[in-house]
Amino acid sequence: MGSEEMTLPPFGQEMREKEFCMRKGSMFLNHGSFGTVPKRVKDIQKRYIDKMDDHPDDWFRRNNLGKWKEGRDAIAAFVNADSEDVVLVQNATTGVNTVLKSINFKENDAILATDNTYPAIQFTCEHAKAANSGSQYYKMDINYPIISEDDVVEQYRQFLSSHPHVRLAVIDHITSSTAVVMPIKKIIKLCREHDVMSMIDGAHAPGQVPIDLKDLDPDFYTGNLHKWAYTPRGCALLYVRREHHAWIRPLVTSWYYLKEFTMEFFMQGTRDDCAYVTVTDALKFYEDLGGMTAITGYNSSLLDLVTDRMVTEWGTGKLPIPRDMEAPCMKMIRLPHMDLYDVTTAEAYRLMDDLFYEHDIQVQIFCVLDNLYVRLSANVYNHTEEYSLFINLIRDVSLNKRPMCLKRKSEKSPGNSDMPFSEK
Known part of the structure; x- marks a missing residue:
């Protein structure tokens, strides 16, 4: 699946009519919220679903893992990370939840987010604080106008210097409510200087801006693939720096508990992984577009x-x-x-x-x-x-x-x- 050559129409109206599924007459000017699945990728997803239903035991016992790893390897290469450090999760919110709910925050430990942080992630920070007695949650305001990247970096520098108990910072790669590309490389470096772990919420980033995780070197990075990388919905990556593998746990505990890191995230009970196994095909569509x-x-x-x-x-x-x-x-x-x-x-x-x-x-x-x-x-x-x-x-x-x-x-x-x- 996915090996056929593509002949694609020009961008614009003809591309919409031939390659996408929006209903006729609608003005869809909001790709960023939920994305939309190209017809070609949707057709491949359907073929995988049919294969799964043709013989469920054959799919789940013999085929699913190999296809899951192919998708994982493809997105790892796309963001320049080692495959062993990348897993597939449902969405960026799942990725952030996975990290925050794996950390045993101690008394006075603090989580840092901003007023531009996606509200669901702000709630996740509040939940982590409530679940860890004595921990703190800070929400830093991003000041506007922003003249340069250094304005934002300096805001982080001043905040971290005056709040020495921050243990983890949740940092948007591209903010949801304001569409600002944050200077994450500089902020990650600053966090490391203050002994603060960096959790990058890249919900809008994969496919929209270049990502080189070996160069950025965050502690954690998550990003949706169903927005700008054309996968079916419910598909995201979670990168975990090697030193944290031993204590990051998926939200669902299953057969590979405390065994191999990536397998813990693969083995989550019976579920439809077809969004994950189409990653290779979606990225091929992305590259064929140019x-x-x-x-x-x-x-x-x-x-x-x-x-x-x-x-x-x-x-x-x-x-x-x-x-x-x-x-x-x-x-x-x-x-x-x-x-x-x-x-x-x-x-x-x-x-x-x-x-x-x-x-x-x-x-x-x-x-x-x-x-x-x-x-x-x-x-x-x-x-x-x-x-x-x-x-x-x-x-x-x-x-x-x-x-x-x-x-x-x-x-x-x-x-x-x-x-x-x-x-x-």
């Missing part, structure tokens, strides 16, 4: 074009960060003031719902720096024409030229408004 240079080159150019138009037509601006800290496939643009929507997280969800239910536009909106920002995510199936309706709609609503929808402001829309989370 790899990171072609993919991020297209996505970044597309977003530059549409964000410039948004800033001009809306009279707003982008998040105040330097160009080299902007994610290539994700951009943050401040929305104009709209009388219909207050600047709160609940109102951000309501605006997302109105855009979806009334206009079939899917974007991600956050409340950041006392403003509503739209986070646009682009991939190779997006094209400039898709953005025009969104740009014009927001402009007209801000100028009170038209209502967003027929709902009264006090009414609930039927989607994310009641959800306690905002997806990465």
Whole structure:
């Protein structure tokens, strides 16, 4: 499986129609939350599922492990890590949970995250504190505007110097709510100087930015493959530095407890591992598209074009960060003031719902720096024409030229408004 040669259409509308599965008419401008599985990869996944169901014993006893290792080896090579230090887990949240719940935090030991840390991971830090009596959890605010990487590094330096009990720092590679590429190599080095372990949450990183784990040398790194590397959903890597293998345990204890490190993570009971075993095929699709240079080159150019138009037509601006800290496939643009929507997280969800239910536009909106920002995510199936309706709609609503929808402001829309989370 996966050996056939690919003939691929050009990026944009034709790529969407021939290689992806989004329903006709929808404007899907939010690849970053859940990704989308290419048709070719989905077809391979289905063939693996059929093989599993053709003879379950043959699959689970004789085939699954070999395919799992092939996927693990492929992603290890992709991020330049030794295979023995990499395992496959369901998602980046699982990876962070695995590490934090393996550590026996002692009294006064502290975990450090930031106000830009993904909320589910903030909750994980709170849980680890509650589960380890006497331990602490600190949330450091990231200060804006950011002029350079050194601004962020200096914030970490000052915090670690004044909080000597920090034992582990959870550090985003690319922040979810603000799409900032963090200077993780410098922060990892700083953490080691302060005897602090580094847990890198790379939920958005694999496939979007280069990753060289031998060069970065973190203690732990996790990253989703189902966002920017085209695997089926529920597929992520977890890297664990060799010195920590002896005490990192998977969330599920099974047959290989206290035996070989990677096998503990493979043997998790009866489950469908087909998302994991398609890693090799998904990375082949990624490379056949032209790899990171072609993919991020297209996505970044597309977003530059549409964000410039948004800033001009809306009279707003982008998040105040330097160009080299902007994610290539994700951009943050401040929305104009709209009388219909207050600047709160609940109102951000309501605006997302109105855009979806009334206009079939899917974007991600956050409340950041006392403003509503739209986070646009682009991939190779997006094209400039898709953005025009969104740009014009927001402009007209801000100028009170038209209502967003027929709902009264006090009414609930039927989607994310009641959800306690905002997806990465």
